[in-house]
Amino acid sequence: xxxxxxxxxxxxxxxxxxxxxxxxxxxxxxxLEKFPDVPVITIRNYKDIFNRGNQCFQLQKHRQSLILAVxxxxxxxxxxxxxxxxxxxxxYYTSFILNCIFNCEYCYLQGMYPSANIVAFVNADEFxxxxxxxxxxxxxxxxxxxxxxxxGFHNVIPYWNFLQDFFAQHPDINVExxxxxxxxxxxxxxxxxxNTVIAFSLAPQEIIKKFERHTPPLAARIKAVKSxxxxxxxxxxxxxxxxxxxxxxxxxxxxxxxxFAEINPDKLKDVGYGFFRMSKDLFKRIEKQNRKSQIFAxxxxxxxxxxxxxxxxxxxxxxxxxxxxxxxxxxxKIFTL
Amino acid sequence: xxxxxTALMLEAAPIIDYFKLKKDMTIHPYxxxxxxxxxxxxxxxxxxxxxMASVFLYNLYGSGKxxxxxxxxxxxxxSKRFNTGSLxxxxxxxxxxxxxxxxxxxxFGEGIPQIPVQCYSKVVKSTDLTxxxxxxxxxxxxxIMEASKKFFFSHNVLVLKIISDYLEPEKLDKAKLKSYxxxxxxxxxxxxKEMKHLNEGFIELNLEAEKDLIESxxxxxxxxxxxxxxxxxxxxxxxxxxxxxxxxxxEFNGIKAxxxxxxxxxxxxxxxxxxxxxx
Numbered sequence: 001x002x003x004x005x006x007x008x009x010x011x012x013x014x015x016x017x018x019x020x021x022x023x024x025x026x027x028x029x030x031x032l033e034k035f036p037d038v039p040v041i042t043i044r045n046y047k048d049i050f051n052r053g054n055q056c057f058q059l060q061k062h063r064q065s066l067i068l069a070v071x072x073x074x075x076x077x078x079x080x081x082x083x084x085x086x087x088x089x090x091x092y093y094t095s096f097i098l099n100c101i102f103n104c105e106y107c108y109l110q111g112m113y114p115s116a117n118i119v120a121f122v123n124a125d126e127f128x129x130x131x132x133x134x135x136x137x138x139x140x141x142x143x144x145x146x147x148x149x150x151x152g153f154h155n156v157i158p159y160w161n162f163l164q165d166f167f168a169q170h171p172d173i174n175v176e177x178x179x180x181x182x183x184x185x186x187x188x189x190x191x192x193x194x195n196t197v198i199a200f201s202l203a204p205q206e207i208i209k210k211f212e213r214h215t216p217p218l219a220a221r222i223k224a225v226k227s228x229x230x231x232x233x234x235x236x237x238x239x240x241x242x243x244x245x246x247x248x249x250x251x252x253x254x255x256x257x258x259x260f261a262e263i264n265p266d267k268l269k270d271v272g273y274g275f276f277r278m279s280k281d282l283f284k285r286i287e288k289q290n291r292k293s294q295i296f297a298x299x300x301x302x303x304x305x306x307x308x309x310x311x312x313x314x315x316x317x318x319x320x321x322x323x324x325x326x327x328x329x330x331x332x333k334i335f336t337l
Numbered sequence: 338x339x340x341x342x343t344a345l346m347l348e349a350a351p352i353i354d355y356f357k358l359k360k361d362m363t364i365h366p367y368x369x370x371x372x373x374x375x376x377x378x379x380x381x382x383x384x385x386x387x388x389m390a391s392v393f394l395y396n397l398y399g400s401g402k403x404x405x406x407x408x409x410x411x412x413x414x415x416s417k418r419f420n421t422g423s424l425x426x427x428x429x430x431x432x433x434x435x436x437x438x439x440x441x442x443x444x445f446g447e448g449i450p451q452i453p454v455q456c457y458s459k460v461v462k463s464t465d466l467t468x469x470x471x472x473x474x475x476x477x478x479x480x481i482m483e484a485s486k487k488f489f490f491s492h493n494v495l496v497l498k499i500i501s502d503y504l505e506p507e508k509l510d511k512a513k514l515k516s517y518x519x520x521x522x523x524x525x526x527x528x529x530k531e532m533k534h535l536n537e538g539f540i541e542l543n544l545e546a547e548k549d550l551i552e553s554x555x556x557x558x559x560x561x562x563x564x565x566x567x568x569x570x571x572x573x574x575x576x577x578x579x580x581x582x583x584x585x586x587x588e589f590n591g592i593k594a595x596x597x598x599x600x601x602x603x604x605x606x607x608x609x610x611x612x613x614x615x616x
Contacts, residue, residue, distance in 0.1 A: 014444065015428065015451075039451045041429050041440070049440055056490045059535070063444050297574040 012156070014063040015039045017049050017117075022068045025122035027157055031068060034156070043067075050098070050115045057289060060116035061103045066156070071121040075130035079143065090138050093146035094131065096121055096159050100148045102180055105211040106241055106295050109147060111282035120153075124162040131166070135173050145177045151198075152181035160190055171195050178238065182216035182224040192232040197269055199236040200225050204255035207243050211295065218255075222262050229267045237263075239325075240274035240337075242317070244309050245294060249317045256324045265328040273318070273325065274337040277308040339405045339529055340394045341377040342387055344477050347511060348410050349379050351518040355526065367393060375529075384432065384456055384480030391484035399488060403536040406485050406494045409525065411501035411514065412454060412475040415463060419450065419500050422517040424524055425473070427496035429453040432479035439482035442492035445531045449524070454478050454498060463504035473498065493532065497525065547572045550586045554607070557593050559600035568607065575611050585610040 016038050022028050032040070043049055046069035079091040098119040099109055110116075121127070135142065144150060150159055160177070167175050171194060178199040187198075202225075203211075205218040216224075229235050237259070242252065276295070278286075280302055287296045301310045308314065318336065325334055343349040346368070352358070358370035358377055367390055370377040376398050380390030391406060412425070419425065428451040430439040443451060455472055456479035466472070478496045485494035499517045502509055551572065555565045575582040589607055594600035 014442075017440075039428060039443075041451075041453070043429075043440070044438065048438060052440065052491055053486060054490050055442070056492060059444075059490075059492055060442065063442075065442075292577050294577055297570075297577045 012064075013038050013066045015041055015065040017041045017043045017046070017065060017067040019043055019046055019067075019069045022070050022122050025068075025070070027120070027122040027124065028068050031066070031120075031157065035066075038066075045069075046119050050113070050117060050119055052114065055115045057110050057114075057116045064099075064101070065117040067117055067119045068122050069119055070123045071126065075127045076134050076142075090135070090140035091143075092135065092140060093143040094127060095147045096124065096127060096144070096150065097148035097153060097157075101152050102149060102215045103213040104180075104215065105213070105293055106243065106276055106278075108278050108282050108286075110289070111278075111285035112147070118148075118153075120157055124159060128163065128166050131173070132170070136170060137172065139172050139174075141174045141176065143176045143178065145179060145199075149179050149181055150177055151179040151183055151186050154181070154183055154186050158189075160186070164190055164193070164196075167195060168193055176236070180212065180215045180221065182220035184224050184227045187224070187228045187231045187233060192234070194234070197234045197236050198228050199238050199272070200228075201238045201240065202259065203239070203243070204248075204251040206251050207248060211243060222259070225263055229263070234269045235267070236269050236272060238272040240272050241276040242274065242321070243276050243295070244313065244317060245298060249320075252317075252321055253324050256321070256328070260328040268329070268333070270333040270335060271325065271329055272335045272337075273321065275308055275314055275318075277306050277337075280305050280307055283307040338398050338400055339375045339407065339532070340391065340398070341375065341407045341409060342380050342391050342394070342477070342481060343377065343408075344380055344382045344387065344410050346379050347515055348518055349377055351515060351522055352377055352409065352525070355522045364397070369394065369397070371398075374533075380477065380480075383458065383476050384478070384483070386480065387477035388480035388484040391481055392488075395484075395488050402490060404489060404493065405529075405532050405536070406481065406489050407497060407525075407529070408477055408481040408495070409497045409518070410475060410477055410499070411517075412473050412498035413461060413502050413504045413506065414471070414473045414500055415466060415469075415504050416471045416473070417503070418471075421500050421502060421513075422520060423450070423500045424521045425450050425452045425498045425500070427452060427454040427473075427478055427498055430478045430482050430496060431455050432483075433457050435479075437479070439479065439486075440491070441482065441485075441494045441496065442490075443495070444492050444535060445495065445528050446497075446524075452498070454496065456480075460506050461504055462506060466504070472504075473500075474504070493536070495528070495532070497528070544572060544576055544582075547576070547583050547586060550583065550590060554586060554589055557591070558589065558603045559594045559597050560604055561597075564601075564604050568604070571608055571611050580611070582611050585613075 018028060018040060020042055046067045049067055076092045076094050079093050099113060167173060175196045176199050180201045200221060202221055208215060208218055225235055300307045341352060353370045356372050356375050358372045361369045361371050368379045376394055378390045378394045380387045426443055426446050426449050428443050433455050452473045455474050457474050457476060461474040475498060481496060499521060501514055551568055572582040594603055
């Protein structure tokens with residue numbers, strides 16, 4: 001269990017905002033039981049809180065509040081181009097939660113939302129209905145831990161408990177749950193399934209320490225990966241985003257070798273690999289917040305509206321990294337972007 | 338700067354005494370009292386007056402992102418959960434006239450009960466109430482919130498309410514009310530310290546000296562606007578990386594470029610200098 005969730009509810013959330021029409025849902029009742037000491041504030045619409053002006057994202061990040069809301073429209077979105085589609089043309093994502101309990105310095109959510117508070121939608125059934133209406137019968141790929149970390153949040157709201165039966169009945173819908181969490185309890189509580197992939201985001205420990213605040217250390221995440229594999233889950237490793245900052249590209253080869261010394265590559269479904277990248281608009285918005293961020297002060301190239309490292313540098317580093325990765329995995333198991 | 342807005346002199350007096358604030362005699366529309374980093378204004382009763390006074394105070398002394406706006410005043414309630422004189426923090430303010438809700442981010446005052454406050458345009462009496470719902474009523478908070486939306490971060494506005502009565506305004510006693518403020522002064526002081534501390538811990542990179550120097554270099558060396566933007570970004574980057582961009586900039590202070598071409602050469606040289614770690 002990550003250290004954030006080990007804290008008492010009082011420390012985990014500054015306040016709990018609840019939409020008037022969100023009270024009568026099992027998720028809301030569950031949260032209220034779990035955090036009896038946190039001040040509760042009734043609101044009309046989550047946007048009244050979430051979209052306020054003059055919110056300080058980084059300060060709120062240290063004192064996050066939870067907003068429980070009822071989502072009213074668009075439960076599914078087509079995936080943007082900057083994401084790996086793993087070969088699926090019907091690639092969708094859904095957001096049961098907006099924002100994440102972690103605070104990674106490179107995270108695009110800082111520019112996407114005006115608030116660092118976490119919005120959790122309580123009408124999971126309506127999400128499921130919409131997924132069924134849109135995707136049932138199609139060979140589809142659905143990212144369910146998008147704009148958040150569903151497993152990292154499992155101890156607050158166990159969304160997967162509401163979802164696993166539905167996905168077990170729809171084997172054509174392939175589900176990816178991406179996480180940085182080391183919450184091993186998750187893998188003992190839920191059932192593995194053929195159409196469900198747990199995608200672990202991993203990085204060298206130095207990168208985690210420097211840029212992935214509040215996330216579990218690499219060793220804990222590797223332990224969770226092993227635990228998921230041993231319980232029969234399909235596992236993907238996401239070596240993404242690769243950060244090239246002050247010579248950090250050199251950290252990756254030993255990191256890869258250590259990773260595959262610990263984790264049997266034959267047991268993996270596949271591996272995703274990609275560099276730090278972000279849409280120009282999001283990048284500018286985060287840069288404007290004037291934080292003391294090294295990542296957002298670095299030199300980048302803008303190509304087709306995406307901010308990333310210069311293509312020559314990407315090619316050189318990627319060639320070197322892929323050489324190492326291909327010592328452990330066949331080419332077709334490595335997806336790059 | 339900490340800005341405090343109270344409706345009445347009765348509410349202000351104990352705060353003025355506690356922080357040893359001095360009346361600013363140059364200001365006439367309002368009574369304004371000032372210390373080194375605290376300014377207090379007596380707004381008069383009502384949300385319009387509190388909004389006007391908040392903006393007036395901000396225009397006088399406002400300096401930037403870390404300014405804090407605090408409203409301290411009385412509220413009436415029909416709830417017997419709290420004694421009169423209890424200090425409460427508003428975590429939701431509803432303007433009864435417009436139906437608009439306001440939400441400050443309450444990061445301070447651990448242990449102080451939080452309540453929703455209803456802001457009315459006139460004094461509320463228990464005999465006016467038609468429903469039994471718990472109410473906390475005041476007359477200034479909505480004005481404070483509306484004004485703060487423009488100028489303050491949502492965590493830097495705080496509405497502190499002290500229970501004056503159980504919606505029986507005819508029974509109010511001035512001496513008692515003053516004592517309610519007095520007995521809460523140490524808590525107010527500690528909240529102000531908390532707010533300052535939080536903002537200090539979140540200070541942005543201070544590059545004020547560099548910014549001034551960039552301005553003069555751009556004029557003297559005939560830099561274009563685009564060059565100024567690049568130079569500013571380079572200076573920020575150097576600051577984040579722990580270098581000392583100021584010393585690099587200083588080397589070029591006082592130099593004049595005779596042409597844009599010459600300026601361009603200086604520009605490239607300055608950028609190169611800033612990027613050198615050994616500067």
